[in-house]
Amino acid sequence: MRIVQVSSEAVPFAKTGGLADVAGALSKALTELGHEVTLILPLYSRFLAKCGAVTETVGEAFEIPLGDRQVRIQLRRTQMPGSRVDVVLVDQPDFYDRDGLYQDPTTKADYSDNPERFIAFSRAALEAVARLKLKPDVIQAHDWQTALMMVLLEAQFRQWVPDLRRTAAIMTLHNMTFQGAYSSDVMPITGLGWEFFNWKQVECWGKVNLLKGGIVFADQLCTVSPTYSREIQTAEFGHGLDGVLRDRSADLTGILNGIDPQEWSPSNDPHLPARYDIVSLETGKSTCKRALQERLRLPVRADVPLLGMVSRMSWQKGFDLIGVCASRLLERNVQVVFLGNGQPEYEDLCRHLASAYTDKVRAVIGYDEAMAHLIEAGSDMFLMPSKFEPCGLNQMYSMAYGTPPIVRATGGLADSVVGATPESLNDGTATGFSFRDHDPDQLWQQVDWALKLFSDMPAWRRLQRSGMSRDWSWNRSAREYVALYEKALARRCESF
Ligand code: ADP
Ligand code: GLC
Numbered sequence: 493m494r495i496v497q498v499s500s501e502a503v504p505f506a507k508t509g510g511l512a513d514v515a516g517a518l519s520k521a522l523t524e525l526g527h528e529v530t531l532i533l534p535l536y537s538r539f540l541a542k543c544g545a546v547t548e549t550v551g552e553a554f555e556i557p558l559g560d561r562q563v564r565i566q567l568r569r570t571q572m573p574g575s576r577v578d579v580v581l582v583d584q585p586d587f588y589d590r591d592g593l594y595q596d597p598t599t600k601a602d603y604s605d606n607p608e609r610f611i612a613f614s615r616a617a618l619e620a621v622a623r624l625k626l627k628p629d630v631i632q633a634h635d636w637q638t639a640l641m642m643v644l645l646e647a648q649f650r651q652w653v654p655d656l657r658r659t660a661a662i663m664t665l666h667n668m669t670f671q672g673a674y675s676s677d678v679m680p681i682t683g684l685g686w687e688f689f690n691w692k693q694v695e696c697w698g699k700v701n702l703l704k705g706g707i708v709f710a711d712q713l714c715t716v717s718p719t720y721s722r723e724i725q726t727a728e729f730g731h732g733l734d735g736v737l738r739d740r741s742a743d744l745t746g747i748l749n750g751i752d753p754q755e756w757s758p759s760n761d762p763h764l765p766a767r768y769d770i771v772s773l774e775t776g777k778s779t780c781k782r783a784l785q786e787r788l789r790l791p792v793r794a795d796v797p798l799l800g801m802v803s804r805m806s807w808q809k810g811f812d813l814i815g816v817c818a819s820r821l822l823e824r825n826v827q828v829v830f831l832g833n834g835q836p837e838y839e840d841l842c843r844h845l846a847s848a849y850t851d852k853v854r855a856v857i858g859y860d861e862a863m864a865h866l867i868e869a870g871s872d873m874f875l876m877p878s879k880f881e882p883c884g885l886n887q888m889y890s891m892a893y894g895t896p897p898i899v900r901a902t903g904g905l906a907d908s909v910v911g912a913t914p915e916s917l918n919d920g921t922a923t924g925f926s927f928r929d930h931d932p933d934q935l936w937q938q939v940d941w942a943l944k945l946f947s948d949m950p951a952w953r954r955l956q957r958s959g960m961s962r963d964w965s966w967n968r969s970a971r972e973y974v975a976l977y978e979k980a981l982a983r984r985c986e987s988f
Contacts, residue, residue, distance in 0.1 A: 493977060495522055495627040498532045498617045500610065500637035501593060503755065504573060506539040508593050509804055510885045511666050511750070514716070515634055516572065517752035518973065521966035523576040525974060530626055532617045534588040534609075535568060535581035545570050547581060548622045551623060556615050558608060559681040563587075565616045567624070574754060579634065580624065582616045600836075607678045610702075614640040615683060618649050627655045631817035632662040636672030639663060639706025640682060642692060646709045647684060658988070660980035663710035665703070667882050668724050668731045672702030696732060705889055706738050712980040713744045714973075716883035717904030723745030729880055745976055748907050749883040750966035751892060756865075758893045763865035770960045773894050773953070777869065784870030786855040787863075790827050795944045798827040799939075800871030800895065802864045805834030805842070810900060815841050816932035821939060822849050829871065831856045831863050868893040873942050877927075877935045881905045887924065891959030896952075897924040898938050908964075911938075912945065912955060923959035 501507055503516035519531045540547070547568040555562040566583040582588070595602050603609065603649070608659055614633075618641055621628060633641045642661050649655050678700045679689055689695045694705040708711060715721045725730035725738045737744060754760075758776065759769040765783040770775020778794055785792045799821075803809045821828070830842040830853075842855035856863055868874070874890035874897040883904030887897040891909070899905040908967040909927030925942050927934035946952050 493629045493974070494528045494529050494530075494627060495977070496532060496617075496621055496626055496631045497634070498543055498614075498638045498641060499633065499634040500613065500685045502531060502532060502533055502750070504531055504543045505545060505556055505579070506593055509633060510883065513752065513755070513885055514666070514749050516881075517750065517755070517921060517966050518970060519577045520572065520752065520754075521750070522800050522968070525970055527974070528578075529576075530578045530624075530628075531572065532580045532582065532620055532873045534613050535583040536593060537585065537589045538591060539593075540581075545573075550580070554619065554623070555910070556612060556619060556843060558612050558615075563612050565612075565619070567620050578618050582620065584612060584615055584616070587612060588937065590917045594699055605671070607674045607700075607702075608681060609679050610637040610672065611640055611678070611683075614638050615644060617641060617740045618644055621656070622649065625655070629981055630660045630662060632664060633706060633710070633940060635666050636670055636703040636706070639672065639702045639704075641706070641728055642709040643682075643684060643705040647688070649964055656979070660977060660984055661709070661711045662976065662980060663706040663713050665707075665713065665715040665724065665882070667808075668729060668733060670705075671696075671731065671733065673697075673699045674702075676700055701733075704733055704736055707733065707740060707856045711743070711983060712742055712976055713737075714976055715744070715746050717907045718746035719906045720880075720882045720903035723880070723903060731910075741841035745972075745975070746907075747969050747972045748904055749885060750860045750969040751887075751888050751964045753965060756868075756889045756892060758869055761865055761869070763862045764869050768869075768894075770894075770957055773943045773956060773960070777894055780866065780869035781872070782870075784829065784866050785827070787866065788856070790829075791851060793827075796825055796827055797943055798829065798870065798871045799873050799875055799898075800829050800867040800890075801831070801875040802867050803830075804834045805838035805877070807835065808881070809838075810879050810930070810935075811838040811841060813877045813930065813932045813935045814875065817936045817939065818845055820936055822852055824943060826852065826943070827855075828875075829856070829867055830854070831858075831860060831867055833857050833859060868895060869958075871895050872946060873898055873925075876900075876905065877903060878902060879930050884908070888964045891923050891962060893962055894956040894960050896942065896955050896959055898935070899924060899926050900930065900935070901928050903925045910958075912941065917945075917951060917955070920954060920958055920976070922955055923962060924955075 499515035766779035912922040916922035
């Protein structure tokens, strides 16, 4: 199949979170199954320069309409390192040559022209498909930034470009709290007529809602775990779009993300001082733990359990629960390392804990890829008590690195972590610790249980090995995506 993936970020070119891991790894995994994949991204020149990508100009520059002005677009091409993925970049320096992807990193404010930036990207991506004659069987759009493509494809491009009439349109929902909802002033910029501004199409509570448009117009919808696909059809998790999703329930599939073994495997991770696998786990992990403690100037103690957390510091991730449990946790003989950035109140919480417990807590506020890998490997357990979690990748990375995660059983966390109970420990299926409600006491019970189990080393090793031996590879998920593409294509063919 010829597959076009369109995303606003992808590893190794630009990343703010799991969307980038998925866009990069899924594209690679699909080529490994023998499919032809083109990945379309904005050309964020400052980020591309950091990863050393070399690009070449493709064709002549062209203009696209954006409200009452024309925006100049140049397409460029590069290759995804270590793969056969063809990468097409939308070059528009006024929009994408900035210090952040979506926000000013200093003020943390979203760029005020984000609607223009991503509406232009959605239209330019479809222009790229047409101009480069990609003739895809499938176009897959990721999240609100590319959702308008689903509408433009149906309303305009299928009429203009006959090659696109049979193309299946797939919309992937990575996180329902980001919808691209803007004032109706944005409507003319979309290039759609006002007749689309109604509650059955792109209007939602009086605003233009780009994600809603994607949900309504895509042939098939998917999200990143089976549990989240059910959760988002409820008011609690659907963030106002649960009704639209219930209407499309028959076309909504949950496919659990995988992990990219080239990026996240303790046996070949270039960021680690010692590489290890399930056999050399004990020595490898203790070298990594020592390196982490030394790096962060924590007391070097092999016997003290070290809890790690790598996360966007957002209300999504359960930092409020950590705040409530912190004093109980830090009475114990433990060490805790936080890496992340985001909402100032959670950055402050972590900074405060680090200054109040100087011999126990470190807070690295910022984005640090190498440190994220070292924390996964050097910690004994991993904290991920999310309020909601569409899939979550860090819990999978931590299981693969022999670092049992402590998670709330929501979304992909519920689908990937088997919580330790006497039974699951006994039959060897346990891979971490899991609690049900967004409740600090339930989190604390699991942390307490994990600390107890850590003092029983043979039982702890079994738990680590059980997580490490699970198959987290993308191969499985990529096959499920292919089945979804086939279903969408068959439906489109039926309509001819
Ligand atoms: P989300 O996409 O909601 O942020 P995921 O668990 O799916 O959550 O993915 C997060 C990804 O971003 C992981 O690859 C994680 O290692 C990475 N990450 C998050 N914060 C940081 C940080 N401060 N430094 C380095 N990597 C980070
Ligand atoms: C979103 C979700 C996260 C998921 C990621 C990749 O950022 O918050 O749970 O793992 O997308 O699908």
